[in-house]
Amino acid sequence: MKRAIAISTHQLSIGYTxxxxxxxxxxxxxxxxxxxxxxxxxxxxxAGKSTLLKTLCGLLPALHGDIFIEGKPLAGYRSGELxxxxxxxxxxxxxxxxxSVYDLVSLGRYPxxxxxGTLREEDHAAIQQALVTVGIADKADxxxxxxxxxxxxxxxxxxxxxxxxxxxxxxxxxxxxDVTSRMETMITLRRLAHxxxxxxxxxxxxxxxxxxxxxxxxxxxxxxxENMICGTPDQLVDNGALxxxxxxxxLRFDPETRxxxxxxxxx
Amino acid sequence: xxxxxxxxxxxxxxxxxxxxxxxxxxxxAVHIPFKxxxxxxxxxxxxxxxxxxxxxxxxxxxxxxxxxxxxSLAVSGLMLQTLFKNPLAGPSILGISDGAxxxxxxAMIYLGAASYLTTIVAALIGAFVVLLIILGFSRKVSSNVMxxxxxxxxxxxxxxxxxxxxxxxSADKVHQFVMWGMGDFSGVSLSKLPWLAxxxxxxxxxxxxxxxxxxxxLLGDAYATNLGVNVxxxxxxxxxxTGVLTAVxxxxxxxxxxxxxxxxxxxxxxxxxSNHRHLLPVTLxxxxxxxxxxxxxxxxxxxxxxxxxSAITPIIGAPVIIYVIVNRKNIHYFN
Numbered sequence: 001m002k003r004a005i006a007i008s009t010h011q012l013s014i015g016y017t018x019x020x021x022x023x024x025x026x027x028x029x030x031x032x033x034x035x036x037x038x039x040x041x042x043x044x045x046x047a048g049k050s051t052l053l054k055t056l057c058g059l060l061p062a063l064h065g066d067i068f069i070e071g072k073p074l075a076g077y078r079s080g081e082l083x084x085x086x087x088x089x090x091x092x093x094x095x096x097x098x099x100s101v102y103d104l105v106s107l108g109r110y111p112x113x114x115x116x117g118t119l120r121e122e123d124h125a126a127i128q129q130a131l132v133t134v135g136i137a138d139k140a141d142x143x144x145x146x147x148x149x150x151x152x153x154x155x156x157x158x159x160x161x162x163x164x165x166x167x168x169x170x171x172x173x174x175x176x177x178d179v180t181s182r183m184e185t186m187i188t189l190r191r192l193a194h195x196x197x198x199x200x201x202x203x204x205x206x207x208x209x210x211x212x213x214x215x216x217x218x219x220x221x222x223x224x225x226e227n228m229i230c231g232t233p234d235q236l237v238d239n240g241a242l243x244x245x246x247x248x249x250x251l252r253f254d255p256e257t258r259x260x261x262x263x264x265x266x267x
Numbered sequence: 268x269x270x271x272x273x274x275x276x277x278x279x280x281x282x283x284x285x286x287x288x289x290x291x292x293x294x295x296a297v298h299i300p301f302k303x304x305x306x307x308x309x310x311x312x313x314x315x316x317x318x319x320x321x322x323x324x325x326x327x328x329x330x331x332x333x334x335x336x337x338x339s340l341a342v343s344g345l346m347l348q349t350l351f352k353n354p355l356a357g358p359s360i361l362g363i364s365d366g367a368x369x370x371x372x373x374a375m376i377y378l379g380a381a382s383y384l385t386t387i388v389a390a391l392i393g394a395f396v397v398l399l400i401i402l403g404f405s406r407k408v409s410s411n412v413m414x415x416x417x418x419x420x421x422x423x424x425x426x427x428x429x430x431x432x433x434x435x436x437s438a439d440k441v442h443q444f445v446m447w448g449m450g451d452f453s454g455v456s457l458s459k460l461p462w463l464a465x466x467x468x469x470x471x472x473x474x475x476x477x478x479x480x481x482x483x484x485l486l487g488d489a490y491a492t493n494l495g496v497n498v499x500x501x502x503x504x505x506x507x508x509t510g511v512l513t514a515v516x517x518x519x520x521x522x523x524x525x526x527x528x529x530x531x532x533x534x535x536x537x538x539x540x541s542n543h544r545h546l547l548p549v550t551l552x553x554x555x556x557x558x559x560x561x562x563x564x565x566x567x568x569x570x571x572x573x574x575x576x577s578a579i580t581p582i583i584g585a586p587v588i589i590y591v592i593v594n595r596k597n598i599h600y601f602n
Binding site for chain 1: 349352476478479482483485486487489490492493494495496497535539540541542544598599600601602
């Protein structure tokens, strides 16, 4: 099945520009993020997952190459327009402890509201819908500081849903979550992709959940010279890409159980 | 938060504001009977000219000044705390009031000019020079924390120049300058009041117009950018707005500590929320109330003596900050 492409890149180089010149984290990326699917970005710490996500949504400038959002160059978007196409959930520290869950989610309506940010009926409806979708509607009046890590993450996902973007990028949305919250979050995202046709890209360290619930995997090797590996979980298990990617002196990827196992164990 | 509670907060603050404003008119170092004050205000009084002068030329401008200055400083403090993501930021921390101080020190000590007008102009020039330096750096430095530190350093530089000026100055000039540095709501005459009122009302209106981006900035710069906020422009507007408010108030009233720092906390504790839609108006009202209260407390009952303002504001402000810091684990907006 051929799906529409939400984000595509052409010879994209990502990284940082500083005093000492450019630090290229990864070069020559030709990626295609499909709509209607959850794509999980896997890679070790420092492989540049956050850098890629931030570059794709325009928070970091691309060092080289092109990014197309729904076929149109990223640079061609005005900031208010882009805010209605691509929404993000980041790992940034925020000062939101003192506002209610409802207020936080209502900030997702920012690009849709007028100069004073007054919420109209359709805004309230979108906020309510987002709260229900992530299953946090009963906590709408709670302060963000009163939430557990998992609930907090849900609140930020609700915020990005209220933003009503067809493309959602999430930086480690399941980090710090317990196993049930992790699965629940992934299932919510999967439902959004499959039922509402959203394009979802998330970075994660959670191989198990990604293999089980993501439609596509992007494997980002720590070595910048190696290419990014893309495919469905089944493809990457069958062609041995996962085994090569995660294999080390002490660990190997077992295709039968789809788990990482110590090299010494006989399975 | 319920609508009911909101209504109570607004009603309570408005009532307190009116009461304190009247308090400022009826209570002062000189005892004037209640009836006579009313008559003077209604222009139907035909008695002691001195009393008329006290009420119309001293108490009335002083209470209006306190109201405007308190609201301006409190709102500046709130905007800076949100912008710098630091609950302990305040108008005096960006070096703007130090700049005003330096301007006045140069005018009083170095140039020997001590008229009321030159003091104000000098304070404004000093404050705006520092503001321009900060704005210049804000184009180069993208980190808010670094910008805050630059502001503090510029403040230290200004203080250092003031110290050098003081070292070479005569004792009476130093005394004059120190007195200015004590802060005073009573220095603004009725004829100068429109200048202060014009600038602070304009600044406060601008602040109210910044409500939407201020809320987005609670999420941090990256989230705000993703929501379509031009973060650099928002920062510039907030800095200009707070800079003008602080500069004008400092020029007319001298440096006033703690109101800008503490009132936003009082407002957040009262309201329980950091949503600027209500936090900003509540901070504005609370700032006006607290400043009016401080202004009244400078008058020692019975003795006819008036304390400097800088002796009072920390007594109200410092306990609030200590309370907030001690209880920060239980206060929502700190977590």
